[in-house]
Amino acid sequence: MSAAPIPWKHIRNVLVLFSPLWGGAAVLFGLFGLSYSLFSSDVWSAKQPLVIRDEATGSVDRLGRFASQNELKAAQETILEMAKNPEVVAAALRQIGPGKRSGADDWPSVKTIETVADQCVNLVAPQGSEFGSSEVIYLSVKAKKPDRAVAFCNALFDNLTEQLRKVRRVRADSIIVELTHARDLARQNLDEALTMIQEIEVKSGIDLGELRNLNDTISGDGTSRRTLETTTSDRQAAELALSKLEAFHQLLVDGASDPQKLLISGDELMSSQPSLQRLKEGLIDAQLETSKLAGNHTVLNPKRRVAMAVEEEIKRRLQQEAAAVVRGMQPELKLARDRVNRLRQQEADLTKKLAHLAEIRATYAKLDAQLKNRTEQFAAAEAALAEARASRSAALSTNLIAELGPPQVGDSPISMSGTMLTTGSTTAGLMFGLGIVFLIAPGPSGKTYGRRWSDYLGGRRASDHASGSEGGSGQSFPNDRRAKPRT
Secondary structure (H helix, E strand, O other), X not given: OOOOOOOHHHHHHHXXXXXXHHHHHHHHHHXXXXXXXXXXXXXXXXXXXXXXXXXXXXXXXXXXXOOOHHHHHHHHHHHHHHHOOHHHHHHHHHHHOOOOOOOHHXXXXXXXXXXXXXXXXXXXXXXHOOOOOXXXXXXXXXXXXXXXXXXXXXXXXXXXXXXXXXXXXXXXHHHHHHHHHHHHHHHHHHHHHHHHHHHHHHHHHHHHHHHHHHHOOOOOOOHHHHXXXXXXXXXXXXXXXXXXXXXXXXXXXXXXXXXXXXXXXXXHHHOOOHHXXXXXXXXXXXXXXXXXXXXXXXXXXXXXXXXXXXXHHHHHHHHHHHHHHHHHHHHHHHHHHHHHHHHHHHHHHHHHHHHHHHHHHHHHHHHHHHHHHHHHHHHHHHHHHHHXXXXXXXXXXXXXXXXXXXXXXXXXXOOOOHHHHHHHHHHHHHHHHHHHHHHHOOOOOOOOOOOOOOHHHHOOOHHHHHHHHHHOOOOOOOOOOOOOOOO
């Protein structure tokens, strides 16, 4: 094959020869475009700006703002799915009606709903951005007329908000059922803990305060423990007093038979009996006087005899007084012994009580911790259930999306005009025809088939072969009757 450039004259001849092919293709495509533009209608687009917020229940600190970009994006994608929901689209179409369409008894059909949902309804972010970057979104719809596009946008927004309320209500109902079950289970657990701890507290009776004090790690000693300490101290003091009283009693008993034993007792024991103390001192004085007279006089001496008589009289009186004091000390001694026994019994009871409380302290502490924990769980379940009920109540009356303005329609339809469609179709047909021509047309030095472009499809005619043989060359050129000789 020759690499020489194709001459412009050959291109012209080929175009002229195949003009019916490329011209017919351009006309045919142009007619198709004109027919489509005549039988089709313009498409108008309406956009309505909306703002979306999060639920205020449980997020008062954010005042309805989303916690993260992902949550905002998820919410916007949910709204997009709801806007394309067949129920929402069908309700909006039924609200605006079929227009001039006849046979509207079964309108809209399932196919119409699917087509409108896929091609005519969309939710877009502002200025070509993606979801999650702004709380403002645009509800975009398409219709054949501007006023119908506005009506369809308003109807779709109304049904979209109603569907979103339904979704929120259904979700809240499901959450309420789950939270109600959790609340009931928490209440059951709380009642069980209350029953067990109530049994222990009833058994504790008046010692409940002491048990709670034992369970409270930051509190001081309880009443029973302080009482035990006081009782122990009183018991020790009473035993000491009883020991002294019994020692004095024994001394008096011995002194009643032998007065000399009273002389060796200390003043601490005799201080409680002034008469005995005075007789003791008198006996000591009398004995000193007798001893003094015994050194100077005989036993027959009247002074010594008098001194000895006085000493014996004091001893007799001391014995009598000691016997009287012993008899008088019996009730006091009995009271002292009873007091000691009573304090010992009280001490034993308190010790036993504290030992019992110490035994049940671990169980009571465990139950008390369970009670506190289950009380907190029940309170949390109640709060969550109240929040879910508030969310359901809000879902029936409030919207999470709000209008920022009415739907906006452009000044011109978004579809291609009839003139542009026809021109584009004609241009496409022309390019198609030229492409076919250059695919089947021979090169400038290639074999020729005849003077007609139809020869390329069926071969040369017999008359062309005859004329070719007369010329002697066997070749013909387009639009030339005979080959011109070269000069």
